[in-house]
Amino acid sequence: MTGYKPRDIAPAVQHALEEMPAVVLTGMRQAGKSTLLCEDPRLKRRRYVTLDDFAQLQAAKSDPESFLKSDEPLTIDEAQRCPELLIAVKREIDRDRRPGRFLLSGSANFALLKNVSESLAGRAVYLTLSPFSRRELAGDGRKPPALKTFFESGLWPKEGQDVPISSRDVFEGGMPPVALARRRDAALWFRGYEQTYLERDVRDLSQVADLLAFRQLMRLAALRCGNLLSPSELARDAKLKAATAARYLGLMEASFVLRRLGPFLSNRSSRLIKSPKLYMSDSGLACHLAGMTSADSLAEDPLRGALFETYVCQNLEAILAAHWPQARLAFWNVQGRHEVDFVVEAGRECLAIEVKSASRWGDRDLSGLRAFLAATGHCRAAILAHNGPSAARLGERLWAVPLGMLLG
Numbered sequence: 001m002t003g004y005k006p007r008d009i010a011p012a013v014q015h016a017l018e019e020m021p022a023v024v025l026t027g028m029r030q031a032g033k034s035t036l037l038c039e040d041p042r043l044k045r046r047r048y049v050t051l052d053d054f055a056q057l058q059a060a061k062s063d064p065e066s067f068l069k070s071d072e073p074l075t076i077d078e079a080q081r082c083p084e085l086l087i088a089v090k091r092e093i094d095r096d097r098r099p100g101r102f103l104l105s106g107s108a109n110f111a112l113l114k115n116v117s118e119s120l121a122g123r124a125v126y127l128t129l130s131p132f133s134r135r136e137l138a139g140d141g142r143k144p145p146a147l148k149t150f151f152e153s154g155l156w157p158k159e160g161q162d163v164p165i166s167s168r169d170v171f172e173g174g175m176p177p178v179a180l181a182r183r184r185d186a187a188l189w190f191r192g193y194e195q196t197y198l199e200r201d202v203r204d205l206s207q208v209a210d211l212l213a214f215r216q217l218m219r220l221a222a223l224r225c226g227n228l229l230s231p232s233e234l235a236r237d238a239k240l241k242a243a244t245a246a247r248y249l250g251l252m253e254a255s256f257v258l259r260r261l262g263p264f265l266s267n268r269s270s271r272l273i274k275s276p277k278l279y280m281s282d283s284g285l286a287c288h289l290a291g292m293t294s295a296d297s298l299a300e301d302p303l304r305g306a307l308f309e310t311y312v313c314q315n316l317e318a319i320l321a322a323h324w325p326q327a328r329l330a331f332w333n334v335q336g337r338h339e340v341d342f343v344v345e346a347g348r349e350c351l352a353i354e355v356k357s358a359s360r361w362g363d364r365d366l367s368g369l370r371a372f373l374a375a376t377g378h379c380r381a382a383i384l385a386h387n388g389p390s391a392a393r394l395g396e397r398l399w400a401v402p403l404g405m406l407l408g
Helices: 010-019 033-039 054-062 064-068 083-095 110-119 134-138 146-153 167-172 186-205 211-223 231-238 242-254 283-289 295-299 304-323 363-375
Strands: 022-027 047-050 074-077 102-105 124-129 258-261 277-280 328-334 338-346 349-355 379-386 392-395 398-402
Touching (some): 010 304, 022 033, 033 102, 134 304, 146 304, 258 304
Parallel strands (some): 047 074
């Protein structure tokens, strides 16, 4: 059995507990929330209860106030299973606002987010645990992220973070049972994950009349990773009404199975695309839903570039959530002319990132970055992130950097 691997977000959780009476930790099912709560040295000394335990759930429902009485800080896992408890937590906090009293966690679903937002507004801070990042798997969590260091100093690390991203990295993604090599058959594990998600999270927590149509929409979404989101187009292909497709997409987003990446709009082009882009939250799950059965099948697939981009997206989101919460991830697209895969906004400045899954690149791959620099005076640097071995400065504010270094 693989030992516990520290998660980058743990210090942020601890800091939030020192400032706020309640902290809410959410994220994809099986992303590692319960393991973090029970194994991280900063958190495991708290009293821990899980509402997956039937007896504990019944006790919470029958007498929420008594359930919360404790002389020590309390961690409640699967908290979304008892909405009555959240109301009681609100009352307890209003009575005693000491920081760190409650740490609530649960399988990612809209019920948890909805109930917490209604019950704990102004009383809690919300954090999201992403699937394992490349940094976490390599044990580099104590090092500052290379991207943030570059933003602050203009310098990239000279060595040690330039290992190329492989098709297997993308195919396995960051879900702990697969990424930590606990499952030799990744495709089998993801098939079980999909079934559990549909049967437990979706059927139990939402009125989904047709699970087959829901599954079809989810697979169509995976095939559109990295593309602009068109709910009406997805609805047509899934043979669903537009309103139904929009509701299903909202459920997938609220349960962190997919994410919508918003556009960067901080310049004046009248042709800027304002629709969001669509990504699955884990590249391994995206590969499974898109029909990949092995890393070898990904290597030559037309979706290879989009799935590499998905892998980069989930890693950037994990870095920002744990180390750079003031920053926001976006994309840039001038209709019919130029685009940049990712823009990291921090205050009034930003970084532009174009992803190239191959190790070789040409001048054409720089056109979007150059256009962005010309249109955005407050961009600190534009980065072509490639799968080669070394970084190079290409001009004023223009860099070519290995993907492994960017995500280190």
